[in-house]
Amino acid sequence: MSQDRSKSVAFVRRDMIEAAAPPLGQTGALKWARENLFSGWFNTILTLLSLYVIWYVLSGVLPWTLGGIWDAGSLGECREIRDARGLETAACWAVINERWLQILFGFYPTDDVLLATLFHGDALAAAGGADQVFGGGMNATQRIEFVSAMKNELSNGLIFIFGYWRPLVALLLLVVAVAPILYSSLPRSLLVFSLAYPFVAFFLLWGGSVWLPVLVALGLLATILIGRAVGARFGMLGGSLAGILAFLMIFMNPLSFIGAAGLFPLLPHVMGALDGIMPWGLTAVSSDQFGGFMLAIIIGTSGIVLSLPLGIMLALGRQSSMPLIKWVCVSFIEVIRGVPLIVWLFTASLLLNYFLPPGTTFDLLLRVIIMVTLFASAYLAEVVRGGLAALPSGQYEAADSLGLDYWKSMRLIVLPQALKISIPGIVNTFIGLFKDTTLVVFIGLRDPLGLTNAIRATAEWNGIYWELYVFVGLLFFVFCFFMSRYSMYLEQRLRTDHR
């Protein structure tokens, strides 16, 4: 039979035909475009409209940006160059090229001695050496002339790296200090540096004697160690009392009510002695010389670091079963949140001196940092409260039934979960805080926007705005965008539940 059939049929296929490639319209870019861009008449109209909008914006922005003029001394020169090149529009990036150091650092002083020694050696030697020029041989006018002649010769890049090495090193170390907190894959021993960083940064940015930050750090360390040692012998109460006493002895005068200032506080005595033996330090810089984007980073970072613990405490206080604590926290949070930050900043600059003991003078920058911290902590408290409320009450009960005390149950059970839930809100608050640092311009600090206004008011750059705002806006965008992406990464990493 089979024999016959095989003879009767001319051809029998023994293997499958290879699957044909799908039609052109069903693969690759064409399919994607059809599904995502032209899936219906409405979508097609939307796509065409969007393409038109993109083309319209880019055709305006790209020639302006790419054809920008980088080398000019004033806006008028920019326009002449633009007309000479026959361009219709051109950005005048020259203003950024000339003033970017100012926007970044404000009027923070450069390290002129280092610059002169490194790059201006001949002129420095001719003028009689660094001691002669910067030590006091020259009078102020001559020194300013010498420095400005030197800076005219140097490129902005060299001034950036060597003139502003203090804020730059502080920023680099900030990255090092923050990295182990942000990424848990890094060695935990780096966290010691993170703890030490505030003192390092203070020394680099404000300068002065090296012993002040060192001794303050040692004093705090001593306070904690004494408190712990005593606490191990005499229990929690004795430990905290000893700690408070040690703190008062080191940093304040515990006997102020009888007016005996002689021995206490201990810190200035030790500092005076050390300064006498080893007078090490950097040129002191006062807070009113701080400015530019550096100021935003300083206020933003300090605000973020200080407001997180405060905000968590406020949130816990608001959940407390003790009515007094609860109502104090609630009214604090509501009052702070109900009033705009500008009003608080004006309060800090106009009114704070009324509330402090007569004769106290308070650094404006410090006041601003305190106000920004309080403001952000109230918002954080609400975010964290949302996280605390979202936890099932079984978690609280489980912690209690394990016999954990309040702080242990919060630290080990409740807060890790509550904070995880509230990460997006926390980071949004931080981004808001960082953006809000621009408001300090209204109370006279030189933040980047204040500096752009100053640049716009000069004769050379009067009438320029887009270029400056684009530059400052991009600076802020980079930082805020990084923060928001990091929060997404963190959410992903901490997602331990099964989905």
Next chain:
Amino acid sequence: MAEATDPPRETFRLSQLLYDARYRSMTIQVVAAILIMLLLVELVDNTVTNLAALGKDIRFGFLWSTAGYDINQQLIPFSSQDTHARAAVVGILNTLLVAFLGCILATVIGVLAGVLRLSKNWIVARIMTFYVEAMRNTPLLIWILIVFAVMTEATPQPREFREGGGASMILWDSVAISNRGVYIPRPIWESGSGIVVAVFVLSIIGIFVLRSIARKRQQATGQQLPVLRLSLLIFFVPTLLAYFVMGRPVTLELPELGGFNFSGGLQIRNSFIALWLALSLYTSAFIAEIVRSGILAISKGQTEAAFALGIQPNRTMQLIILPQALRVIIPPLISQYLNLTKNSSLAIAVGYMDVRSTLGGITINQTGRELEGMLLLGIFYLITSLIISALMNLYNSSVKLKER
């Protein structure tokens, strides 16, 4: 042979104040109360001492003295002869005006951007993502300054609107955008216009009545009224009828170029426009995210269930998705409105005369009453936000899922 013994007598030892959970919270609160009292006493004492050293006292009488300054945008009449209190009220009204209009525009743009960001159209979704990220990650102050700079530097001067000046008015010669502000037609209310307005208000009420009738009817009989078409009818027809019957009592006064500036029409200052636009654009990015997350929060099963019941897509949106999404959207939306209202104090950047500039600015400078002025300013903002959050809580409790 067990002998019944009394339970050990409760004796109170001092250490129980610290180690007994029954008393510890009492101890903590007493200590906290003492500390807070000390702090308050210290603050008040310092303030009194400092004020006395400056020869000042705390009084609010300055509110009733002559202000002596002009306000360039007034919703109620104000001259420099009026009192500081009236100046404060003018400022408050200006704040509320920009906040109210800002909330409306921000909601419109925000809802649009949020919905479009969810669009299946790839390009549209990308554009909206770009918009939202750009707005959210740069300070509001920059946007205010940019809009203000564009409005004052990139717009033509009034004299360029003359013949051959290179600038022209838009919308049939009724709106002029110049560097002194935007000039729009001003409505002139003649006698009889009150009736037109009354008819308009009545027809708005009528629309709401119609909606409630339609809902009841549907719930009772299952029949649906064409609500949208009827509403449009009620919205336009009676008002237009009244307008023509009364002999067109409302006319528009167009801005006209005279001398070096426009006369007639309504001048909207650049400071107002900059603040309004920037606040709306900035807040709209946040609203877009809220709307997006609200829609995403509704599980897909809800849509599928509605389709399985045979409900049409648009009714599904209206009856199933939106009521649930709104429950997620409304609370953060209102907190954005609150933020917008508070952010309107950035008016200082462009010189818009809001309550911070009048009461918290010029008045303080002229009278030297910074403590009282800031206090009143803070109370105004506090009351505004407390009212808005109270409304939010009311709404929240009304839409909350009723469990058990």
